[in-house]
Amino acid sequence: MTASFERRLPLGATYAEGGTTFRFWAPAHAEVRLEIRDRDPIRMERDDEGWFSLTLDAPAEARYRYHLPDGLTVPDPASRFQDGDVHGWSVLVDPRAYRWRTPDWAGRPWREAVIYELHAGCFGGFAGVAEALPLLKELGITAIQLMPIADFPGSRNWGYDGVLPYAPDAAYGTPDELKALVDRAHGLGLMMLLDVVYNHFGPDGNYIGAYAPPVFREDLETPWGGAIDFRLPEVRSYFTENVLYWLIEYRFDGLRFDAVHAISEQDWIDETARAVRASHELRDRRVHLILENERNEQSHLAADVDAQWNDDFHHVFHVLLTGEHEGYYEDFSDDTAGKLARCLKDGFVYQGEVMGHIGEPRGTPSGHLPATAFVSFLQNHDQIGNRAFGDRLTTLAPPEGVEAATAAMLLCPQVPMIFMGEEVASETPFLFFTDHEGKLAEAVREGRRKEFAKFAAFAGAEVPDPNAEKTFEDSIPEPHPTRAEARTALFRTLLAIRAAEISSRVVRPEAEAEAIGPKAVKATWSFEGGARLTLLINLADEALDIAPVEGPPLYEPRPGAADAARAGRLDGFTTIALMEQPA
Known part of the structure; x- marks a missing residue:
């Protein structure tokens, strides 16, 4: 059985045999002409x-532009x-040309999510990611999260410089x-x-100000440009439709909203989430919405949003493993x-x-929120x-400490997220890379150098040029030459346990946790049905006497290791999980 899917948009080009409709919002102009390649421009009605x-x-x-x-x-x-990239021709796409082989797919419960974040370019594009899927499934991954793919300038970019939110970047492949x-x-x-990125547009190829200047506020700025x-x-609809477009036309199972704290009208987030739930x-599908929100606000999580990235989880583990205390790590270095x-x-x-x-x-x-409201x-x-x-954590902390922290993350009922390469103990850096040209390239290069000049650790060192192709190539993860096999086996073991005993159960919001040493914690969660999970975590390199x-x-x-803990001794660099089953 095959099927096709389309989100009929109220803007852009809606393809149909015998009559394609083009709609374009340009309130700054009295006249606009549609230009189709190899045809004379035609005046549009306003x-x-x-x-x-x-x-x-x-x-x-067909190729077209305004x-x-x-x-x-x-x-x-x-x-x-x-x-022709962000400055080129738009392509008239027939969304129903692709015939889906899995039209009845309905998704998976959120509690089963084990997320693997990856950069499509580092895998060779969409086809390369597809080739990697069987191994990721065998590892125990249940959800792949692509870094942003909306069309950006050049062929290399993290994705947060996108300017055309509806267009997958051609560097990764075609819509099909x-x-x-x-x-x-x-x-x-x-x-x-x-x-997905809705808090700003990138600096190159953003033409919206030329025909719809009201889109940008003059009284607010973001770290990346005009708010x-x-x-x-019109703005709310533009981005809400984009959410529905990716979920319906491309059948993504969920979206991660980048830096929503930089969106001034926070009610739009809840409005859009309601639109998704009402569609x-x-x-008949399980669709998941995840936020990045530096403000640690939980209000959206009480409604139609599933989860939020939890930077606090990262920061506290990072301090315990590395001892770093500069910047925001300082706020996690005490107790x-x-x-x-x-x-x-x-x-x-x-x-x-x-x-x-x-x-x-x-x-x-x-x-009051369940553990699954947090992506850790x-x-x-x-x-x-x-x-x-x-620098990856692999190069900053002892391998035994990283493995103990990995066990804590993967066996905790919070939703775990793995960054590409962790499962093979990769030491390959993931550098900031772009593909800008001219003055913008130089500005990005100099801005990167100035950003780190104040840190003692980088004094006198040459920060990699974001625009150099080598910077991108150096960011492609490679397995550790001696630790990869054992690290992969550890991930496979932990994720098998998680699937069988943790994500298969519904966790209750109430949890208990206490510090039992300078770098040690005991935490307990209860599940519906009566099971109780206890984690004992010691990220110090020395053993610890415990109750x-x-x-x-x-x-x-x-x-x-578990027998020692039950007798009152928790080894160094150790995470132990105990599960009490209902009577």
């Missing part, structure tokens, strides 16, 4: 709100694909190749998640084991307390790539 429209016969794969009165030609802001990747994942029982004005209904096209206990019990470490490095309160109470990680693209030299514990071992890193 309404009172600044919408231009035209219906005519155009074949699939011609402004001053002679500037611009791509469709709702382009489904580009020929992206659909084939999602289709392949669903055939293997894997969820596909996509990172987008989500007070406008009749999604009513670090106590902060880890709070993170495992409540999710957020900071729930309204003042953080020293920002000098103001951060966070809201989160202890030891590494991700930000926490590695925002270091000057892209004897009870319960059958679910996991121990070496024979006898």
Whole structure:
């Protein structure tokens, strides 16, 4: 059985045999012409709100763009694909040309998510990711999360410089190749998640200001440029439709919303989540919405959003493993084991307390939420790539400590996220890379150098040039020459336990956790049905005397470790899991 899917958009080009409709919002102009390659430009009709429209016969794969009165030609802001990068022609795509092999796929429960974050370019594009899926499934991964793929300038980019949110970047493949990747994942029982960026546009190829300047606010800035004005209904619709487009037309199982704290109108997040839940096209599917929100606000999680990235989890483990205390790590360097206990019990470490490095309160109470409301990680693209030299945890901490922390992350009921290469103990850096040209390339290069000049650890060192092709090539993960096999086996073991005993159960919101040593914590969760999971975590290199514990071992890193803990001795660099089953 095969089927096709399309999200009928209220903007852009809606393909149909015998009559394709083009709609373009350009309130700054009285006249706009549609230009189809090898045809004369045709004047479009304008309404009172600044919408231009035209219906005519155009074949699939036709190249088109919009011609402004001053002679500037611009791509469709709702382009489904580009020929010639972000400055080139938009391609008229027939969404129903791809025939899906898994049209009945309905998704998986969120509690089963084990997320693998990857950069499509590092895998050779969409086809390369598809080839890697069977091994990831065998490892125990259940969800693949792509870093942003919206069309960006050049052929190399993290994805956060995208300017055309509806167009998969041609450097990774065609729309049909992206659909084939999602289709392949669903055939293997894997969820596909996509990172999307709605808080800003990139600096190169963003033409919206030339024809719709009200899209950008003059009274607000973001760290990446002018703030987008989500007070406008046209703006809200543009991004809400993009959410529905990826979920319906490409059948992604969920989206991760980048840096929503930089969106001024926070009600748009809940409005869009409600639109997803109300969509009749999604009513028979499990669709998951995940936020990145530096403010640690839980309000969105109480409604239609499934989970939020928990940077606190990363920070507290990083401090315990590395001893680093610069920047935001300073706020986790005091009573670090106590902060880890709070993170495992409540999710957020900071729930309204003042953080020293920002000098103001951060966070809201989160202890009432289930563990699955938090996406936890030891590494991700930000926490590695925002270091000057892209250092992985593998190069910063003892291998035994990393393995103990990995066991804690994968056996904790919070939703774990693995960054590509962790499963093979990769020491390859993940560097910040772009493909800008001219003055913008130089500005990015110099900005990167200045950003790290104040850190003593980088004094006198040459920060890699983001625009050099070698910087991208050096970021492709490689297995550790001696530790890869054992690390992969560890992941496989832990994820098999997780699937059988943890994610198969529904966790209750109430949890218990306490510090039992300078770098040690005991945490317990209860599940519906009566089972209780206890984790004993010691990230110090020395053994620790503890109160004897009870319960059958679910996991121990070496024979006898659980018996020692039950007798009152917790080895160094050790995580032990005990599971009490209901009577």
